[in-house]
Amino acid sequence: MAIASSTRKGRRPARYSAFDIFRRGVTHSDWPRSFDQHELKKSYDAVIIGAGVHGLATAYYLASNHGITNVAVIDKSYMGGGGSGRNTAIVRSNYLTPEGVRFYDRSVKLYEDLSVDLNYNVMFSQRGHLTLAHNDASMRTMQWRAEVNKLQGIDSRVIDAKEVGKIVPYLDVSEHARYPILGALYHPPGGIIRHDAVNWGYARAASHLGVEIHQQTELLGIDTAGGKVTGVRTSRGDISTPIVVNCTAGWASTISDMVGVKMPLITHPLQAAVTEPVKVFLPAVIVSGSLHVYVSQTDRGELVFGASVDPYPSYSMRGSLEFTEGLATHILELIPSIGSLKLLRQWAGLCDMTPDYSPIMGFTPVDGFLVDVGWGTYGFKAGPVSGEQMAQLIATGRTPELIAAFDLARFADGRLVGEKGAASVGH
């Protein structure tokens, strides 16, 4: 399946720099478009479904690492409008399984250099990440995670309630709380990032290398012949291509059904909410599995909250009152002083949950139909590494070692990668 690199090159990128801001300020010259628009061609070397962080990163690394630029990224809506723009922008690598820890750590490393690589400020703030434990079982899981993390070279350790209180003074670490904080898993490299900038940065960089991004282009069907992908049908015309990569969240089952590949997925909405901005007071990302809540403060001062997925499967992205009620109850347990803050808005994104809380990446029984799906509640933080590894898989035709554990065949072979203890909020 390996593809030869294309000779076609995109236009020369206009680099962003302090000098450029100054020059354009003085000369009043316009900024160039961040990415190009194209007519849909009749054929591509690969078509990527979904212009979110996974699809755009895959396209970018195909072009930058492997020289494959005859690639289209299509999306039925707008770029970064799905999970990539709806997540709570938390990045971390303190997972539970060695496979998961290695994989997400590569993502953190890529995120650390992303602003320079893409020439786009993604505002990655490694402010530290605290997973609170409110009972002995959670403390055991935190110890377990810390030991697995340390073995993989990750900065991750268990701290007691006193130290938690030192890092985040506004947390209620008293023993009189309804769910007293016994300790936490502390992960200093974890943090938050500006998710829109990650999407736009990948899109701009991929476009400069010659990749075409087609928004408002809905996938209607996938054509196969003799068990091989031959092309796709879209709302803007048919395309012939030997490779289709399903990089969607929410519609992963629907698209896989087009080629008759059944996915072990159940789609749940996940809701999030944001408050009005206040002065910066929260220095780290706080997660509480027992209280089903996580919170961080953006650089603008808003508090961003997330929770566990909604309790029943749905593709509806309407918010619910139960979510805000539960959220307020739980977050005030942790930080009583924010009781008078107002919520600005709430929203939902779709999460394709797998049985083992690990993603599904790689080949399927249909030749040329690749998947990068099942990203549950942890897809955004894995965007760069998924793009890098999927690009390598497409270019070489072989599954890279880093993602070998996450193949679809693991459900037949009984090789599940159980990440529930570190990937699910309500465990």
Added chain:
Amino acid sequence: MLLIDCPHCGPRNSTEFRHAGESGKSRDVANSTPEQWRRYLYEHDNPLGWVRESWFHASGCRRYISAERNTETNQIRWVVPFGAPAPSSDADKETGV
């Protein structure tokens, strides 16, 4: 809020219920092959649209019920006691919301 019209208790908030999965899956414990077990355990239709499913009324009558719901709109077309036949096919011809 999702309102579920429990055939035993009347209309109640979905928070009283536990979602128990898609209906219609069955297994033959004595004669299943590993492949059939895999399908039973892991593969789901996960449809975008109408789905027949089971709910457990955990904070009510504590009985299972069957329902047909649209996963795109969360509209519920019918709810019947678990195992009861689905209402007449007229409902199936409706296009829904």
